[in-house]
Amino acid sequence: MLNLSPEQKKSADLFAKANDAFFDDDYDEALSLFTELVTLEPKNAEFILKRCQVYQKLNKLELALKDGEQALTLLEQGSRSLLARAHLQLGITLHRLGQYSAAQTHLEQSQELNPQEKTLVTWLRKNQDKLPKVTEPVVTPAPVAPVAPAPVKATRYEWFQNDTFITIEVFIKNVKSDAVDINFFDNALSLSVKLPNGSDYTLELEPLAHKILPKESSFKILSTKIEIKLRKEMIGIMWGALEGEDQIVAMTSSTPTTTTKKSKDWNALSRELDDEAKPEGEQALNSLFQQIYKDADPDTQRAMMKSFVESNGTCLSTNWNEIGTKKTEVKPPEGMIAKKLLFLNTMTPIYKVLIANRGEIACRVIRTCRRLGISTVAVYSDSDENAPFVKMADEAYHIGSSIAAESYLNGAKLIDVAKRSGADALHPGYGFLSENADFADQVIQAGINFIGPNPDNIRAIGDKIAAKVFIKEHANTIPLIPGYNGQDQSVERLEQEAKRIEFPILLKASAGGGGKGMRAVYETNKLKEEIEAAQGESLRAFGSDKLLIEKYFESIRHVEIQIFGDKYGNVYHINERDCSIQRRHQKVVEETPSPAVDNELREAMTTAAVELGRKLGYVGAGTAEFILDEKTKKFYFLELNTRLQVEHPITEAISGLDLVELQLLVAQGANLKELGILDNIKFQGHAIEVRLCAEDPDNDFSPRTGVIHKWSPADAAKFIPGVRFDTGVEDGSEISIFYDSMVAKVIVHAPTRAEAVRRMAAVLARTVIVGVTTNQKFLISIMNNPRFQSGTFDTNFIVQEKERLFPTPHINDAKNSIVAALLFDWTIRRSQQVHLKNIRTGWRNIKWRNKRTTFVVNRGPEVQIQYEYLGEPNNDKRHLFQAKVLAKEDAQPGADEPELPISIVLFENDFGKEAAGPRGVRGCSGLLRCTIDGAQQHFYIAEDVQDIDDKCIFVHDFVRGHQVELLKVDRLKSKVAALEDDRVTPYTSSMPCRILKVLAPSGSEVKKNMPLLSIESMKTEVKILSRHDGIVTMRVEENQLVDARVLMCSVDDVKK
Structure with missing residues (x-):
């Protein structure tokens, strides 16, 4: 038996689990485990190659390419077989990326190193028809050495079928991909497996009962079986046997007993639907379509949508390739042919959507479009070239510089890309041009479906001033805040109206939201300055300097109602959201339902919102925002946002709806009443969303830029139920000055509010974001605040709870992170040591004072850590230290040497090498493991190195759940600065x-x-x-x- 170290045993166990997950097709779990292995052993090329294969399965080809290149670099002097595998994986990845010449080079090198590599031979056989993409053939399969005659096959498989596929399950456990050789023919199947015990298993099916389509047949290897899917040439014909002549040719109306798993009997289902109350004609077909659609995979869903639309609701096909051909016409079950699918029959279908936005909302729209089988087109500026949303989209087009006015606010460019790409619809997201009526008009005039309200809706209500005029004239039962919204926008008139309304007053940008152009003014002498500042900010953000003035309430809640309307005049509400936790009039935390809204108040507010929607003839997603005086239970209309809101996921969480899908349905002309989706919604549980932003709450929430060295929300979502992350960043993403500071939205859904608050605090603490300052710690403080937990708060919560939310920092709060930063810096310096490597660090032959390192903590106070390195006593790669952390004022020169009370054990870590970054040098990073005073802890650490004397170390403390930023102070510079x-x-x-x-x-x-x-x-x-x-x-x-x-x-x- 091998005598493995604990670290080796852990790696072996993780590797086994990762392989099992890979063979079980649980690629997300496999990715997590292989990533952990790579973190533990960053120079293990086999682990990196395995992760490369997982990235290929997940279609993350850029990351697969990166891993393949890294493995190749590590294996330059290594094993020939592993080197062959590295060239093979690089070749496969490059081929899938369309870089055929480069792929050819690597595949040829793989074949030269190991001609008998089964994975290569199998891949070449399966992809031979795809290879002639360059002037010369890529490679030819190497001849396979003759093998001994295969033993007689055993009966160890089952088969079953549906209308489209024959599925064969071969029950063999723990077989590796390179041990499987399978070939598909028009009327035959050949399978050969090298079993784990060394023997061979073969399955030869020839002739098959009916013909199959080899190119559309496939197989996958699971931990307990090999699953083979044979694509039937004739869809709808049920096989009476798997082999030989099949005398029974059965249509889908009767399923043969040869199958062990039965597909649904759609004729029986249609008869049941016809027998239900009021399921006549189109409604019955609609219900049938929905049930099939719900169970189908994305390709099938896309085929169904297209076949129904193009046949006017009379033809159902589940095969995309056959639609529009004369080869096969597959119709709905008998008795249903004359019926029409109502909501599709009256719809203008959408096949391709251009997303006129960026970041997390672009990713969000792409995910829904993918699920619905709709193609997506992204647009990007200079700074977004490598952003995740660009990689997620089916197509992406560059539209200009990073300045929004030259890219995302340039309507002409957006419409041009939509035309060039063949997009038949445009989704504006939120922000930018999403509430610009002129842009919506231009999109529609270009023949493109605008996924949002019609321009008249936006003009009538999207502008805050126009909204108040409309309500006074058409919906005067909705209460309005006292204020001024006139056309005279001179400073003199605004000053006059402010004095009439009486202070305090609130200046607001008429054309936008998100707190831009918003100022609370308490005194006359500050009014003119604040008006000019609000006008300037509004002009820059929304292209209009128009302001409105409102009476400012000192204590209110911000409650909004989600509404949806269609072109048939139907308007529905989807409950309320409470957005009262705000900083500088911008939302920080949102939740639903509101702790301040009872059933009677909810009825009144939702009725008002729906009435407004009906008066407008509102189409699409909208949000009616109100302020609520919790004491009097009176509410006042603020504005109607004519777009999807940032906080829409919490509504989705409690309702089970996909609001982006609803937008797409309404844009295609769906009748919400006929669909019945929004009737009698059962709202369940409580949902909270927080906005994780790149900003410094301790410095008046000033925005921060930087590179995200590590973004890891996965662990939080994996272990805590009801968790969702909406984000547009990944490792290496740069937060720039040009756009909003939001990094991600974190959403938690739980049975009760108390449980949702508790889960959110835990999720935030387990989320790793390293490299840029964020409000993560601040958000955790809100979740742990007693007043927030009680639900008794208003829009002044952050100001009123300042002492509890922003406690005076104490050196002990960051002590462990300071220790971790020292150990990280010590490890890096030690690895870069060139001379006298065998002499212990810090060794002297006379008594000398403790070594010292000084850090600036979170851009605030300076601290000094004094330490002594005690060596590596047992040569077991564990380094011992004693240390003490002191405030700067307690570490005066000439003072007696203090005792070093902190005992530290540092385990061996590998933080990689420095690499070029967007600005300066992107330093080393990785997971640090150590013991501090007997407690073993883990930290994720990364560094930014601007020059030799300018190093910033970011430490994520997994115990406290947030990042600490530590600027290493150069001792010579600090002495000069002190003078x-x-x-x-x-x-x-x-x-x-x-x-x-x-x-x-x-x-x-x-x-x-x-x-x-x-x-x-x-x-x-x-x-x-x-x-x-x-x-x-x-x-x-x-x-x-x-x-x-x-x-x-x-x-x-x-x-x-």
């Missing part, structure tokens, strides 16, 4: 930004705290204030784009 004051601290940009306005031009004299510049980053405006009195030298211009760490201005002392 200086803030008069020489440069005014540099902390992140990439746009210069909005120069408030103090060069030569002007300023006082301390006077504004120098107004900058914008990630749609947020920030003012740069002077830190002392002096004369300004401005080094940037208005509208200039600057990168991070650029000197923007300086303030020099006034010369006397």
Whole structure:
């Protein structure tokens, strides 16, 4: 028996589990396990190649290519057989990516290294017809060495059938893919398997009872069996036997007893439908179609949709390739042919959708379109070229620079791409042009279906001012907030109206939402400045500087109603959402149902929302937003958002609906009443959504940019039920200045509100995002806040709970992360040591003071960690340290050496090598395992290295559940800085930004705290204030784009 170390045993166990998952077709689980193996042993080429195969199965070909290349690099001097496998996997991946010449090179090298590689021979046989994509044949299958005659076959299989396929299950356990050789012919099947015990198993079926289509037949290997699917040449003919002459030719109306698994008897089902109450004609066919459609795979669903639409609801085909041909006409069961499918018969079908948006909403729309068999087209700007949504779409087109006005806000470019790509519909997502009536008009005039309300709806209600005018004239029973929404937008008139309404008042951008252009004003002397700022922000965000003024309520809740309408005048509601947890008027947490809404109030609010929709003749998805005075139970209309909301997933969670699918159905002309989907919805449980954003809550929620080194939501979703992540990022994604700061939406659904809150806190703590500052810790604090847990809060919650949500940071809160950063940095420096490697780190022949490293924690206080390396006592790759973490003021030079109370054991880790990144150098990263004072812990760590003296280390603490950012302080620089004051601290940009306005031009004299510049980053405006009195030298211009760490201005002392 092998004497394996614990680490080796763990790897062996994980490898076995990963292989089982792979053979069971559980590719998500296999990916998770193989990724864990690669993390444990990053230089194990076999693990990397296995993960490469999983990526191929999941169609993540770019990631498969990356793994294949990495394995090839590791195996340059390694085993010939493994090297052959690396070339093979690279060749297969490149071939699937369409890079045929490169694929040819790798396949030939694989064959040269190992001519008998069965996987290569099998792949070449199966793909021979696909190979002539280059001028020369790629490779030819190597001759297979003769084998001994196969033993007599045993009866170890079963078969069953449906209208389209014969399925054969061969019961053999734990067989590997390279042990299986299978060939399909028009009327025969040949299977040969090398069994785990060394013997052979063969299955020869010749002749088959009927002909099959070899190219559409397939097989897969599971842990307990080999499953073979034979595609029938004649669909609808049930075989009476598997082999030989079949005397019985049975139609689908009678299923032979030869099958062990029976397909549904659709004729019987149609008769049952006809016998039900009111299931006449079209309704019966509709119900039948829905039941078949629900059980079908995506290709079958797509075929069914097309066949029904093109035959006017009289023909049902489950084979995409045969639609429109004369070869086979497959009709609905007997007695149903004359009936029509109502909702399809009156629809304008959608086959291809262009998504005029980016990020997570683009990914969200693509997922639903995929499920419905609808092709997708993505558009992308310069900075989104490698974004996940671009890779997910069937097609993608570049539309311009990263500036939104030149890409996602350029309607002409979007419509041009829709035409060029052949898209017959356009989904606007949310934000950008989603509520622009002129753009919707242009899309429709171009002959493209706009998946949203009609332009008249948007004009009548999408603008907040127009909405209030419409309600006063057509729906005056809906209460409105006192305010002003007139056409006179002069500063003088706005000031006059504000004084009439009485302070406090709220300035709002008429053309948009999301808190842009919104200002609460409490005093007359601040009014003019705030009006100009709100107009400017509104103009930049929405292309209009129009404002409205409303009375500002100090204590309210924000409650909204989801509505859906169709072109037949039907309007439904799908319950309410509570969006009261906000910062700077932007939603942070949303939930449904609202803790503040009882059944009577819900009835009143939903009735008002539906009435408004009906008065408008509203079509599509919309959200009526209200403010609610919880004490009086009075509510007032805010606005109607004429688009899908960011927070729509929580409505989906409690209703079981797919709102994007509903949008697509309505856009195609579906009658919601006939569909019956929205009648008598049974809402279940409680759902909460939080917005995980790249921002710094401790610095007034200022936006942050950076590279996401590690994004891992999978573990949270895997172990906790009812969890969903909607995101548009992955490892390596860059959060830029050009777009919204949202990284992901985290959604949790549970039976009760208390359980949903508890689960959300746990999910957030188990979610890893490393490399960019986020509000993760802040969101966890909200979930753990007693007032939030009780449900008694309003829109001022964050301000009122500031002390509990933003506790004064203590050095002990980050102690373990500081220790982990030290160990990470020590490991990197040790691995880069060139000379005297055999001498223990830190060794001296005389007593010397403790070693020291200084970090700036979360861009705030400086801390120092003093430590002593005790060596590797047992040569077992475990390193011992003693350490102490001190605040900067407690670590004065010349003080007595402190005791080092923290005992540390560092296990051997491999953090890879530095690599080029989007900005500077993307440093090392990986999982760190150590023991701190007897408690073993894990941390995920990554670093950004700008230069040799500028290193930022990001540490995700799995115990506390959030990232700590640690800037390593260069000791020489810090000594110089200690002699200086803030008069020489440069005014540099902390992140990439746009210069909005120069408030103090060069030569002007300023006082301390006077504004120098107004900058914008990630749609947020920030003012740069002077830190002392002096004369300004401005080094940037208005509208200039600057990168991070650029000197923007300086303030020099006034010369006397």
